[in-house]
Amino acid sequence: MTTAPPPPAAPPAVATRWTAHVVLLTVLIDAIGFGIVLPVLPGIIMRLGHVTLSEAAWIGGWLALIYAAVQFVTGPIAGNLGDRFGRRTVVLASLGGFAIDYALTGFAPTLGWLFLGRGLAGLFGASFGPAGAALADISRPEERARYYGMMGAAFGIGFVMGPAIGGLLGELGPRAPFHAAAGLAAINFVLALFLFPETLPKDRRRAFEWKRANPLGAILSLGRIPSLLPLASVSLFWFFAHMVYPTTWAFYTMLRFGWSAGMVGASLALSGILMALCQMLIVGRVVKRFGERRTAMIGMGGAACAFILYSLSDESWMVWPILVLSAVQSFVMPSISGLMSRRVPADQQGELSGFNGSLGALASILAPLVFNPALAYFTSPAAPVHFPAAAFVIAAGSALVAMLILMATPRVSQA
Structure with a gap:
């Protein structure tokens, strides 16, 4: 009978913290490098494609689709490569590729180059997964939730x-944030080259297997x-x-209110701050008072109301109070x-995280196929009525469907 090797000793506390x-x-x-280009994407599409803002919204959907589809396919591959060759190798390749990609995109002479850049961004946007795996390598099981939260x-x-930095730099021109993103990635x-140590010892690595790098693997497994x-x-x-936010917000606010890149960046930054404050200060108290199921319904209902209010707004100032409501x-x-975790055995909780990630990736692929064409059509000369907020009406319907399914879902244990 083969005896399993003892687990590796925990790294020193100082080394772990470092x-x-x-x-x-x-x-x-x-994350700064990713968000910095969002406010200026409409402007650079218009410049390179020689198109109107309405047409740029349609093109922006295809750019988002390419990015999401490449990430969906290559994300699990990057994770498995990290298990085979170590976290440091994958992270360095990702960061180096990002720097080159943003530099090329910043000097892109045609729209085709922009599509190539978004595809490469999806390919190299794999540092988040290996970074999380590195934290798991250096931490004890009881510490991982804290590290993941950080x-x-x-x-x-x-x-x-x-987005805040990108909005400010966008006032200098639509290419400036891409150059800044390239510099940040470099x-x-x-920093990673000199400071990021390898966290996966060679004796804990495994062979690369294509069947384990299947992007549908988690969905097929837990879907049973x-x-x-x-x-x-x-x-x-x-x-x-x-x-609807990452795919259409910049286009919607520019078409509806004539916002600049700076205004788009400021609104995205405020939205992020409000949501972070809600998560830190309010979510726990609401869950304790109403339970997970009702708390989720409150969030979905509030979001649906915000989507509808966006569709009814005809003045720029109206957006800001709606942003406060949308933070729920x-x-x-x-x-x-929390509800899903109650329905999955303890030894599959990690797989559940991958399952949710795969669902999010699928949504990221589907959304640009629906939201951006709706926005482009209802702001084009062919539309029977000019309605830039068409995508938000669709989003409201989807949020309400999610809420109705949740209401009809049988309870399990205390869920």
Whole structure:
């Protein structure tokens, strides 16, 4: 009988803290680089494609689709490559590729180059997964939730800072944020090159297997649990509704209110701040008072109301109070994740995280196929009525469907 090797000794506390700080810094800078280009995407599409803003919204949907589809396919591959060659190798390749990609995109002479850049961004946008795996490598099981929370906070802070910086730089021209993103990615690469240690010892690595890199693997595996299917449907409809923001917000506000890149960046930053405050200060209290199911419904109902109010707004100032209301959408995913975790055995909780990630990736692929064409059509000369908020009406419907499915879902245990 073969005896399993003893688990590797835990790294020294100082080394663990240092590595964790480097990982979190990597995630922070990566998130800033991603968000920094969002406010200027409409402008650079219009310049390179020689198209109207309405036509740019349609093209922006295809760019978002390419990014999401490449990430959906390559994300699991990157994770498995990290298990085979180590986290450091994959993270460095990702950061170096990001720097080159943003530099090329910043100097893109044609729209085709922009499509190539978005595809490469999806390919190299794999540092988040290996970074999370590195935190798991250096932490004890009881510490991982805290580290993952810190990583999520770092990404959230970066995503707030990115659009704000991008909006300010966008006033200098639509290419400026791409150059800044390239510089940030290059700095991140250099920092990781010297400060990011390998966290996966060679004796804990495994051979790369294509069947384990299947992007549908988690969905097919956990999809066999009958009690999980209704909540999976809730998550998919909700993820889809929420994707109306990254796919259409910049185009919508520019078409409806004539906003500049700076205004778009400021609104995205404020939205991120409000949602972060809700998650830190309010979500826990609401769940304690109403339970996970009702808290999720409150979030979905509030989001649906915000979507409808956006569609009715005809003055720019109206957007800002609606942003405050829309912050309740931050109630949804923590509550749904809690409900789903009750229906999955303890030894499949990690797989559940991958399952939710796959659902989110599917929604990211579907959303640009629906929201951006709706926005483009209803702002084109062919539309029977000019209605830039068409995508938000669709999002409201999807959020309400998610809420109705949740209401009809049988309870399990205390769910």
